[in-house]
Amino acid sequence: MKKIGDIxxxxxxxxxxxxxxxxxxxxxxxxxxxTEYIATDSISDQYAALLKAIAEAPSEPHEGVGVxxxxxxxxxxxxxxxxxxxxLENRKILGQDFAALFKRQIGNDxxxxxxxxxxxxxxxxxxxFDIAKELDTRRVTQRIxxxxxxxxxxxxxxxGDFDIAELEIELEAEGKLxxxxxxxxxxHGQEWRIVR
Numbered sequence: 001m002k003k004i005g006d007i008x009x010x011x012x013x014x015x016x017x018x019x020x021x022x023x024x025x026x027x028x029x030x031x032x033x034x035t036e037y038i039a040t041d042s043i044s045d046q047y048a049a050l051l052k053a054i055a056e057a058p059s060e061p062h063e064g065v066g067v068x069x070x071x072x073x074x075x076x077x078x079x080x081x082x083x084x085x086x087x088l089e090n091r092k093i094l095g096q097d098f099a100a101l102f103k104r105q106i107g108n109d110x111x112x113x114x115x116x117x118x119x120x121x122x123x124x125x126x127x128x129f130d131i132a133k134e135l136d137t138r139r140v141t142q143r144i145x146x147x148x149x150x151x152x153x154x155x156x157x158x159x160g161d162f163d164i165a166e167l168e169i170e171l172e173a174e175g176k177l178x179x180x181x182x183x184x185x186x187x188h189g190q191e192w193r194i195v196r
Contacts, residue, residue: 017033020033022081038103054122055117055121088119088124113172127155
């Protein structure tokens with residue numbers, strides 16, 4: 001008698017993550033996540049609507065530039081955001097374009113065409129972070145814009161402290177950041193990243 005595991009194409013005995021984490025960037029994990037992703041018609045429609053707005057934004061700018069992804073625990077918010085971000089940036093995953101993997105899993109011509117359009121006309125860099133995790137480690141009074149700015153600074157390898165980051169940005173603009181970093185190491189005997 002056949003067992004369920006015998007008729008499935010995937011090994012059920014392997015470890016399956018309970019939740020998708022937007023900051024989990026291990027390529028094998030990301031590959032498994034996208035190749036096992038099943039989008040409902042509703043989710044596919046949401047991708048299409050959002051991608052349409054992103055594609056039109058450069059030629060039809062407006063103030064509504066933010067997106068809030070909401071839903072119940074386990075509803076797929078993190079998967080939605082992560083897949084969208086990886087597809088927009090078209091990151092390489094195990095030597096393959098993520099956008100191609102994404103388009104194959106979604107199976108929606110409109111979504112595929114919009115991804116191709118955005119990737120061609122508007123190359124995008126995406127900074128993925130989980131604001132709920134940031135909330136655990138930051139001041140409760142910090143504004144969402146400050147969380148986003150902190151994530152941007154971190155991605156660009158600046159200090160998380162706004163004043164120190166501003167100094168780094170100014171020094172970099174003046175072409176003096178590398179000299180400053182070398183002087184810091186000379187004086188303190190440690191790398192600037194540690195001292196800052």
